Amino acid sequence: MHSRSSESESRYLAPGIDQCVKIVVLGPFAVGKTTLVGAVSEIRPASTEERMTEAGKAVDTMRDLSDKTTTTVALDFGRLTLTDDIVLYLFGGPGQPRFSFMIDELIQGALGGVVLVDTARITESWDAMGRLEEAGLPYVVAVNTFHDSPAYGDTELRRALDLAPSTPLVKCDVRHRESAKKPLIALVSHLLSRPSLEPVS
Ligand SMILES: Nc1nc2c(ncn2[C@@H]2O[C@H](COP(=O)(O)OP(=O)(O)OP(=O)(O)O)[C@@H](O)[C@H]2O)c(=O)[nH]1
Numbered sequence: 001m002h003s004r005s006s007e008s009e010s011r012y013l014a015p016g017i018d019q020c021v022k023i024v025v026l027g028p029f030a031v032g033k034t035t036l037v038g039a040v041s042e043i044r045p046a047s048t049e050e051r052m053t054e055a056g057k058a059v060d061t062m063r064d065l066s067d068k069t070t071t072t073v074a075l076d077f078g079r080l081t082l083t084d085d086i087v088l089y090l091f092g093g094p095g096q097p098r099f100s101f102m103i104d105e106l107i108q109g110a111l112g113g114v115v116l117v118d119t120a121r122i123t124e125s126w127d128a129m130g131r132l133e134e135a136g137l138p139y140v141v142a143v144n145t146f147h148d149s150p151a152y153g154d155t156e157l158r159r160a161l162d163l164a165p166s167t168p169l170v171k172c173d174v175r176h177r178e179s180a181k182k183p184l185i186a187l188v189s190h191l192l193s194r195p196s197l198e199p200v201s
């Protein structure tokens with residue numbers, strides 16, 4: 001019997017997968033969208049990173065971005081087989097406002113979203129939350145726990161984000177695979193708990 005290496009195995013969908021779910025990962029500039037997709041993807045992620053010009057670096061953020069030299073200009077793409085029968089197709093969006101027209105394209109056909117938050121600049125995630133709400137797309141909010149950002153309790157965070165009680169809130173470190181999977185697991189549980197699943201059209 002032909003045996004495949006584990007690397008080539010991960011290039012193909014496992015037999016038995018019967019639910020392919022498109023998920024968008026949104027949030028402001030440099031919040032960690034590309035890092036999350038890259039951390040969880042079982043295929044080499046596709047990305048559209050371009051070197052940041054000085055103009056790009058001028059985006060208003062309090063964060064030290066000395067190790068961030070590129071920015072997403074269109075999308076990130078990755079795949080994660082979550083259970084024996086569910087595979088997620090992940091589409092990370094661009095964070096810079098000048099590329100935000102891409103977001104309406106990305107959410108077409110999606111079943112849910114992850115909105116990343118940096119607690120040092122919480123309100124910068126409102127735009128992504130609003131885009132998903134306008135599209136009627138269920139989402140979870142995930143705090144990417146940058147070590148130098150303030151730590152808040154869930155109640156404070158929910159209040160600051162003006163989060164609906166039914167919207168899940170999780171904390172993760174998008175640089176680490178198991179932690180980065182947490183918002184995706186929370187999102188799928190959230191989607192499965194809803195009466196009907198309709199992709200955005
Ligand atoms: N110090 C610190 N850096 C982090 C942490 N998490 C992520 N980063 C860094 O933050 C940056 C996030 O970059 P990206 O993943 O490109 O962010 P993005 O949201 O895709 O950015 P755009 O596509 O440009 O909007 C990277 O340089 C990460 O290494 C953290 O917890 N602490």
Ligand SMILES: [Mg+2]
Nearest residue numbers: 033034071072
């Ligand atoms: Mg990016």
